[in-house]
Amino acid sequence: xxxxxxxxxxxxxxxxxxxxxxxxxxxxxxxxxxxxxxxxxxxxxxxxxxxxxxxxxxxxxxxxxxxxxxxxxxxxxxxxxxxxxxxxxxxxxxxxxxxxxxxxxxxxxxxxxxxxxxxxxxxxxxxxxxxxxxxxxxxxxxxxxxxxxxxxxxxxxxxxxxxxxxxxxxxxxxxxxxxxxxxxxxxxxxxxxxxxxxxxxxxxxxxxxxxxxxxxxxxxxxxxxxxxxxxxxxxxxxxxxxxxxxxxxxxxxxxxxxxxxxxxxxxxxxxxxxxxxxxxxxxxxxxxxxxxxxxxxxxxxxxxxxxxxxxxxxxxxxxxxxxxxxxxxxxxxxxxx
Amino acid sequence: xxxxxxxxxxxxxxxxxxxxxxxxxxxxxxxxxxxxxxxxxxxxxxxxxxxxxxxxxxxxxxxxxxxxxxxxxxxxxxxxxxxxxxxxxxxxxxxxxxxxxxxxxxxxxxxxxxxxxxxxxxxxxxxxxxxxxxxxxxxxxxxxxxxxxxxxxxxxxxxxxxxxxxxxxxxxxxxxxxxxxxxxxxxxxxxxxxxxxxxxxxxxxxxxxxxxxxxxxxxxxxxxxxxxxxxx
Numbered sequence: 001x002x003x004x005x006x007x008x009x010x011x012x013x014x015x016x017x018x019x020x021x022x023x024x025x026x027x028x029x030x031x032x033x034x035x036x037x038x039x040x041x042x043x044x045x046x047x048x049x050x051x052x053x054x055x056x057x058x059x060x061x062x063x064x065x066x067x068x069x070x071x072x073x074x075x076x077x078x079x080x081x082x083x084x085x086x087x088x089x090x091x092x093x094x095x096x097x098x099x100x101x102x103x104x105x106x107x108x109x110x111x112x113x114x115x116x117x118x119x120x121x122x123x124x125x126x127x128x129x130x131x132x133x134x135x136x137x138x139x140x141x142x143x144x145x146x147x148x149x150x151x152x153x154x155x156x157x158x159x160x161x162x163x164x165x166x167x168x169x170x171x172x173x174x175x176x177x178x179x180x181x182x183x184x185x186x187x188x189x190x191x192x193x194x195x196x197x198x199x200x201x202x203x204x205x206x207x208x209x210x211x212x213x214x215x216x217x218x219x220x221x222x223x224x225x226x227x228x229x230x231x232x233x234x235x236x237x238x239x240x241x242x243x244x245x246x247x248x249x250x251x252x253x254x255x256x257x258x259x260x261x262x263x264x265x266x267x268x269x270x271x272x273x274x275x276x277x278x279x280x281x282x283x284x285x286x287x288x289x290x291x292x293x294x295x296x297x298x299x300x301x302x303x304x305x306x307x308x309x310x311x312x313x314x315x316x317x318x319x320x321x322x323x324x325x326x327x328x329x330x331x332x333x334x335x336x337x
Numbered sequence: 338x339x340x341x342x343x344x345x346x347x348x349x350x351x352x353x354x355x356x357x358x359x360x361x362x363x364x365x366x367x368x369x370x371x372x373x374x375x376x377x378x379x380x381x382x383x384x385x386x387x388x389x390x391x392x393x394x395x396x397x398x399x400x401x402x403x404x405x406x407x408x409x410x411x412x413x414x415x416x417x418x419x420x421x422x423x424x425x426x427x428x429x430x431x432x433x434x435x436x437x438x439x440x441x442x443x444x445x446x447x448x449x450x451x452x453x454x455x456x457x458x459x460x461x462x463x464x465x466x467x468x469x470x471x472x473x474x475x476x477x478x479x480x481x482x483x484x485x486x487x488x489x490x491x492x493x494x495x496x497x498x499x500x501x502x503x504x505x506x507x508x509x510x511x512x513x514x515x516x517x518x519x520x521x522x523x524x525x526x527x528x529x530x531x532x533x534x535x536x537x538x539x540x541x542x543x544x545x546x547x548x549x550x551x552x553x554x555x556x557x558x559x560x561x562x563x564x565x566x567x568x569x
Contacts, residue, residue, distance in 0.1 A: 230414025230442030276429025
């Protein structure tokens with residue numbers, strides 16, 4: 001019975017992702033009908049429509065799905081690592097670290113050509129994310145209370161945010177504008193490049209995580225227990241942090257510091273499947289993350305109030321209620337982590 | 338195949354400062370040994386060191402003449418299992434899932450259980466009377482039930498040496514007796530080497546084969562009477 005419902009939910013999420021993908025091709029600026037989109041997919045007779053569908057909407061939909069899955073996975077890694085339900089890229093300051101790296105590149109100005117700039121932005125973001133992760137890890141050994149760790153992460157976010165605004169104050173106007181736009185978050189991509197970057201990071205991070213996935217459940221029992229069961233603790237912890245840092249860094253570089261997806265999706269997965277078994281949660285986090293990413297992007301593209309809403313506003317509006325639901329539910333019953 | 342003997346020699350355990358010294362002790366298969374001592378006397382430190390979770394400050398731990406530090410994580414876990422005194426609560430996992438982790442050192446990258454693995458898990462659940470908890474979530478269990486599930490995990494590991502730090506904590510009197518007898522039976526029937534720490538000076542010493550006492554930072558041979566006298 002339980003196995004059946006898992007399978008059903010898996011099928012449902014795959015169907016939902018398929019529908020989201022297609023909706024991603026239909027929704028956007030300029031009214032392009034269902035028939036035109038369908039035609040553009042199979043033959044390219046109408047050049048303009050074909051260009052919009054294949055070169056703009058398709059990569060954007062892909063990036064939304066891949067980034068959603070990636071952020072959700074980063075969130076899961078961090079929640080398991082810190083054994084804390086409220087851990088996530090945007091909570092522990094990891095996104096801020098990535099933003100700091102990007103700010104250094106975009107505001108202080110490194111790399112004039114686009115490709116060199118892109119490399120610089122990605123490296124800056126990954127380095128920033130990793131630096132914060134290691135710092136939080138180092139500090140987590142001092143704090144016995146997980147609550148203190150979250151407050152530390154929050155404070156770190158504020159400090160990094162403050163440094164970024166100091167840098168903004170001193171930067172040229174055009175740099176500030178592009179940085180602020182980046183900061184609002186967007187899955188809108190200019191080239192097909194981003195799909196490969198984000199997709200590549202997701203594959204590499206997933207492989208890193210899969211190499212030690214079998215130990216993650218044991219990790220929930222505590223470090224001591226995991227070690228006595230034979231877990232290579234340093235390798236397991238390293239792979240969790242590396243995959244979380246890589247994903248947060250690369251995705252933040254291209255899509256901005258996207259809030260809440262990493263935090264909220266693991267909760268949805270645990271809530272749907274009523275377990276914290278990583279064999280179930282890991283794949284479902286990827287699927288649900290992809291669906292939520294594309295869903296949020298659809299809301300952005302639907303142009304409520306006659307404009308594209310900032311992605312971060314949308315993810316916060318979708319994600320925050322989920323977190324509130326988790327806290328309210330936890331007040332009534334024990335958590336699943 | 339000869340079962341490995343655990344042999345410690347001139348061992349000094351501790352974090353930075355020495356906590357426990359143990360000169361020359363052998364733990365043979367088919368025996369169940371109890372470690373006694375006051376709170377904070379270093380029982381846990383000693384067991385953690387034997388389990389390979391904490392390097393000794395000096396001295397050696399030999400498993401059938403091979404150094405404990407020469408084993409890989411997985412090799413060590415196949416030879417030594419360790420029940421920690423902490424009661425973890427991975428809320429979203431079931432009793433069977435937790436017990437099944439005992440087989441992680443025996444399975445490959447994907448943790449696919451073979452038939453022998455499933456048999457060990459079933460047997461461990463049966464021995465610890467936790468079959469009825471197999472599908473129950475850890476969050477829905479009492480402290481005592483959780484302790485028994487963790488013990489099942491330890492037994493499922495099927496290691497030659499079984500170390501248990503306060504295995505009777507949280508258990509009611511009947512469960513204490515039952516689990517204690519079970520451990521002694523396992524030691525004798527399966528030729529395991531069992532070492533446990535406990536405060537149960539009433540029920541434990543008569544059941545054990547050997548009693549060791551940590552007194553003033555040193556591990557001594559003792560007996561039931563000696564243990565009672567120490568705590569009197």
